[in-house]
Amino acid sequence: MDVPVSPLTDNRTDDGMSEEPAIAVDGLVKRYGKVHAVDGISFTVPRGSFTALLGGNGAGKTTTIAILLGLIRPTAGRIRILGEDFRTHAKSLLARMNFQSPYADLPRRLTVRQNLTVYARLYGIVDTRGQIAYLARELDLEGLLDRPLGELSAGQRTRAGLAKAFINRPELVLLDEPTASLDPDTADWVRGFLSRYARQARATFFIASHNMLEVERLCDQVLMMKGGQIVDSGAPRELIERYGRQSLEDVFLEVARHGARQSAAS
Amino acid sequence: MRAIDRGTPRRIGAVVLRHWYLIAGSWPRFLDLCYWPIVQMILWGFIQTFLTMRSNFFAQAGGILLGAVMLWDVLFRGQIGLAISFFEEVYSRNLGHLLATPLRIGEYMASLMFVSLMRTAVGLFPATLLAIWFFGFSLYSLGLSLAAFFFSLIVFGWSIGLFVAGLVLRYGLGAESFAWAFIFALAPLCGVYYPTTILPPWVQAFSALLPASYIFDGMRAVLIDHMVRVDYLLMAAGLNVVWLAAGVAAFLIFHNQARDRGMLLQLGE
Numbered sequence: 345m346d347v348p349v350s351p352l353t354d355n356r357t358d359d360g361m362s363e364e365p366a367i368a369v370d371g372l373v374k375r376y377g378k379v380h381a382v383d384g385i386s387f388t389v390p391r392g393s394f395t396a397l398l399g400g401n402g403a404g405k406t407t408t409i410a411i412l413l414g415l416i417r418p419t420a421g422r423i424r425i426l427g428e429d430f431r432t433h434a435k436s437l438l439a440r441m442n443f444q445s446p447y448a449d450l451p452r453r454l455t456v457r458q459n460l461t462v463y464a465r466l467y468g469i470v471d472t473r474g475q476i477a478y479l480a481r482e483l484d485l486e487g488l489l490d491r492p493l494g495e496l497s498a499g500q501r502t503r504a505g506l507a508k509a510f511i512n513r514p515e516l517v518l519l520d521e522p523t524a525s526l527d528p529d530t531a532d533w534v535r536g537f538l539s540r541y542a543r544q545a546r547a548t549f550f551i552a553s554h555n556m557l558e559v560e561r562l563c564d565q566v567l568m569m570k571g572g573q574i575v576d577s578g579a580p581r582e583l584i585e586r587y588g589r590q591s592l593e594d595v596f597l598e599v600a601r602h603g604a605r606q607s608a609a610s
Numbered sequence: 611m612r613a614i615d616r617g618t619p620r621r622i623g624a625v626v627l628r629h630w631y632l633i634a635g636s637w638p639r640f641l642d643l644c645y646w647p648i649v650q651m652i653l654w655g656f657i658q659t660f661l662t663m664r665s666n667f668f669a670q671a672g673g674i675l676l677g678a679v680m681l682w683d684v685l686f687r688g689q690i691g692l693a694i695s696f697f698e699e700v701y702s703r704n705l706g707h708l709l710a711t712p713l714r715i716g717e718y719m720a721s722l723m724f725v726s727l728m729r730t731a732v733g734l735f736p737a738t739l740l741a742i743w744f745f746g747f748s749l750y751s752l753g754l755s756l757a758a759f760f761f762s763l764i765v766f767g768w769s770i771g772l773f774v775a776g777l778v779l780r781y782g783l784g785a786e787s788f789a790w791a792f793i794f795a796l797a798p799l800c801g802v803y804y805p806t807t808i809l810p811p812w813v814q815a816f817s818a819l820l821p822a823s824y825i826f827d828g829m830r831a832v833l834i835d836h837m838v839r840v841d842y843l844l845m846a847a848g849l850n851v852v853w854l855a856a857g858v859a860a861f862l863i864f865h866n867q868a869r870d871r872g873m874l875l876q877l878g879e
Contacts, residue, residue: 376872407872413710415874417866439712447875448706451628451698458631465624466711468617508707 364427366391366516366548367412372421374407374572381407382418383572389565394542394549396559396580398592399569400600405552406447408569409518412550413443426515439467444509445520449501452494456485456504459493460511467512479507482537484530498525506534513545520552531555535562556593566592568599575604621713625721626728629695633732643729647683647737654679655745673747674833675803680738680749681829682802684760685822686793687733688767689774691726693789696775700783706875715865719858722775723768730764752829755838759825762846766821769850769857770796776864779873801826821846821853 367389374382382404389395397405410416412423414434423430425437450459457476464472480486483503493501502525509517522538523531535558542549553559559566560580568576568583576583576599580592587595587605598605633639658675699705708718738749749756770792777785799813800806800822809817817823828842868874 381872406875410872410875415706415710415869416872417869435712435714438710443710445706445875447703449703450707451632451702451704453635454628454631462624462628462631463707463711465627466621466708466713468620468712
């Protein structure tokens, strides 16, 4: 089943000019006392792209995503999402975005269907049943819809969380470790769904992941974070060649242990 | 806070629906809502029966203790219902999901109030019916005053509930015990079972700041003197405006502090 495409998700305006990036971040800072969780980062995420945010634990990935969702107030910096200022249009922009994170769960005493119904209403989805049926098919949740979330395995809960992340047919999807608790077969299937959705809905994906193979397979652009800063960036193949390595994982290890070879960060 | 838009009732309804699913889907949870108001009502019903046999005052002021305990439950359930509904989101680590939707913070507060109203009504209604059956006292005999008493007490409960929920938002689940501590600290001050005039003068000064003090005195005026004290109702309404504004402001301040400290995605068990 094709994802219904909103005219808003087209990359081009009526006069054929490129629209603003899906995400444009300028000089973003988040300080907790003397700790710089995010230290003056700037980047853009083109519309319709898959962009990965890579970095070790505490690099600032989750903080960056939480700021883009309005859950953390930045100390400084400007954020434009889908061409609008996030500070002044946060709630209307959040209606066009969604996310999944290991730091947020859905209520476990509610069934999958109840959870999705609640979020469909929060996002103002008209055809709730149709959208839940579509996501249940795509994410293999059909037999699980009427079971409480607490009775599901970690992998099944992750898929239910992903269904919530797509309940509003978002134009921009922020995913924090989307396939972390999935077996390789299911993870591959989920990646297939993400690719199909991106193609059909022309959606933009911003992903924090430690799965380098996933990033190599899915992403057009990689932002490498360390100590709250973006220390390098580029296409996965470009980074592998620049560092003279065999895989993105090798690049990640070199950056994590020895720092970026040459800063391509803005 | 922004003005109400067309999506506001739908988003508030979505949060209420989430809590209705929770209550309706679990009979122990449903039973728990009704259980304590019934136990309280039975206990105070027997105390009242005993005192009625021994005291001319209680014989003439039928239902004064039963009325008090049930109205106290409106205040208590209203406050605890709002706070517990908020804690449910924290326990289930769902708060980050909710606050990253188009749901506005004012809509979230309003939805907590509706959930509290739903929980209070579900919890108290069986107790009011059983009070008629067991002790021949109908809370509904208070007439239209009952609506004013109920509304005043539940709004006061929401004010405290918002403050307690804000404390948890800011300081984490370590602060959840305040949900019980605050409301019980107020009980002696607002004269649930006795006129506030018996309190020491300096305590009366605090008591006079609580909307509930006027409501319980007003209830006794109806049951003992058969008189509706409009002045008490107006005083309670005026104070409620101040208390609710303070509760909303506290929740907003704590929410902003939690956003600054990155706690909205971290809160949970």
